[in-house]
Amino acid sequence: MGEEGGLVIVTTLRFGSSWKDGIHKQTMAAGMGKSKRLERFVVIGNGIAGVSAACTIRKYNKEAKIMIVSKEPHPTYSPCLLPNYLSGEISREKVFVRELSDYSEDHIQLIPSERAVSVDIERKNIVLQTGSIGYDKLIIATGSKPTLPSIKGIDRKGVFTFKSIEDADSIAKWKGSTAVVVGSGPIGVEASLVLKKRGYRVLLIEILNRILPQMFDEYPASLMKKALEENGIDPANRERVVEVLGEEQVEGVVSDRRKIKCDTVILATGMRPEREFAEGILEVGALGGINVNDRMGTNVPDIYACGDCAEAPSLIDGRPILSLLWHNARLQGQVAGSNAAGIPSVYPGSLPIAAVNVFGLRAVSIGSTGEGTGSGHKIIEARRNGDYRRLVLSGEMLIGVQSINWDEDLGFFLAAILKKEKVKTYRDLMSSRKPLFNYLKAFPFGHKVLLSHSRGL
Numbered sequence: 001m002g003e004e005g006g007l008v009i010v011t012t013l014r015f016g017s018s019w020k021d022g023i024h025k026q027t028m029a030a031g032m033g034k035s036k037r038l039e040r041f042v043v044i045g046n047g048i049a050g051v052s053a054a055c056t057i058r059k060y061n062k063e064a065k066i067m068i069v070s071k072e073p074h075p076t077y078s079p080c081l082l083p084n085y086l087s088g089e090i091s092r093e094k095v096f097v098r099e100l101s102d103y104s105e106d107h108i109q110l111i112p113s114e115r116a117v118s119v120d121i122e123r124k125n126i127v128l129q130t131g132s133i134g135y136d137k138l139i140i141a142t143g144s145k146p147t148l149p150s151i152k153g154i155d156r157k158g159v160f161t162f163k164s165i166e167d168a169d170s171i172a173k174w175k176g177s178t179a180v181v182v183g184s185g186p187i188g189v190e191a192s193l194v195l196k197k198r199g200y201r202v203l204l205i206e207i208l209n210r211i212l213p214q215m216f217d218e219y220p221a222s223l224m225k226k227a228l229e230e231n232g233i234d235p236a237n238r239e240r241v242v243e244v245l246g247e248e249q250v251e252g253v254v255s256d257r258r259k260i261k262c263d264t265v266i267l268a269t270g271m272r273p274e275r276e277f278a279e280g281i282l283e284v285g286a287l288g289g290i291n292v293n294d295r296m297g298t299n300v301p302d303i304y305a306c307g308d309c310a311e312a313p314s315l316i317d318g319r320p321i322l323s324l325l326w327h328n329a330r331l332q333g334q335v336a337g338s339n340a341a342g343i344p345s346v347y348p349g350s351l352p353i354a355a356v357n358v359f360g361l362r363a364v365s366i367g368s369t370g371e372g373t374g375s376g377h378k379i380i381e382a383r384r385n386g387d388y389r390r391l392v393l394s395g396e397m398l399i400g401v402q403s404i405n406w407d408e409d410l411g412f413f414l415a416a417i418l419k420k421e422k423v424k425t426y427r428d429l430m431s432s433r434k435p436l437f438n439y440l441k442a443f444p445f446g447h448k449v450l451l452s453h454s455r456g457l
């Protein structure tokens, strides 16, 4: 089955009708050759990047046919809310950021439970698991997938990743009491906090010298580690898990230091771009993401990529980075959609911003850390009754800030990073303070594609 000759669309497809019916209608209309041909935009992936791209296209082009192909059966949801769902703070329903009716209202056709397998760029045709569809402009927003470490026995029952709503559902159904969380990035830390709340005994094992190693330097990380210990989670650094024990089901793990009895293992050892669909067709960057320019264009004309699958420029130094964060994925989707629709839009760059609340200890990291990002950075630290702030400067420019329980002025520091202001000392940085609003007005996030988005996407 294919759509090769299906150049005519007679009806706007409504969500709920079979997409195969739609293709059938197109082919019949093509045969009759009477109607006007509409531009076809296909988005692969229904995460925040894909749905933002589709909504932006619709905003600029009221007529076009827009389809989203999604491996998953549901409307768009926020993985950021999965910890809140799993801890019981919010209902499962609240994890979704769109309803099925939103797609039909926007005349966007969602093709759920369908995997895009490959693309023929000569014929502009996408091969799906059960068919094929043609496109004029293609947006790849296939997101990321968990990196699985080379640990023996990770196929045992009771071993989970924490990426999708299905993962969260499986963890919710599982009846365990002792968990080993492998990896202490934001997802590992969130998983530990949630499992603790669900009554588990939790051990958090990290191979590096500190927890949250991409977001925090050693001292602020040590404050969070202490908070975890004081609240009954056992964090361990410089320890490598090498094997999961058990017949069919998890009975323990072996590390390079010890043997631990447990019935649950969460693998939180990082995410990597999901780019199987475009393998061998699109250029891939050194970090494993699809290479894009500042318009989210790939090396193939009429194909854009955005979100976790793409390697886009950093806002701080313009070097390609994998952002793997919601706000950047959303903006990348908007920029990709805008350019695909013919409205030029430039991506200002990805900025790492992350916040975590460890038993009441509010930790925020914006921009680059001082450790692990090369030498030559200047660090300025400040302490106030147990609160902590750390500024990272490259030359005279502020490139990062980390704070523990010290939220005031974070907007100001964010603006200073974005404006690439020259500062010498903490005192200078504070005394040159201007109202945040003035700074933000000058920042490209104020670009019209952001301001004009519907439904808060």
Ligand SMILES: Cc1cc2nc3c(=O)[nH]c(=O)nc-3n(C[C@H](O)[C@H](O)[C@H](O)COP(=O)(O)OP(=O)(O)OC[C@H]3O[C@@H](n4cnc5c(N)ncnc54)[C@H](O)[C@@H]3O)c2cc1C
Binding pocket: 044, 045, 046, 047, 048, 049, 050, 069, 070, 071, 072, 078, 079, 080, 081, 082, 083, 114, 115, 116, 117, 141, 142, 143, 144, 162, 163, 164, 187, 274, 277, 306, 307, 308, 309, 323, 324, 325, 326, 327, 329
């Ligand atoms: C537990 C958790 C907590 C998080 N918390 C935060 C947070 O607090 N703050 C923050 O900024 N970020 C957070 N993130 C990261 C954030 O959720 C992601 O950066 C963001 O969702 C990426 O969006 P995306 O659209 O690029 O990709 P995804 O959300 O991964 O969506 C991609 C979609 O494409 C589909 N797909 C892939 N391949 C195909 C194919 N071949 N055919 C069809 N469909 C396909 C996938 O099934 C998926 O539905 C968190 C992530 C997780 C897992």
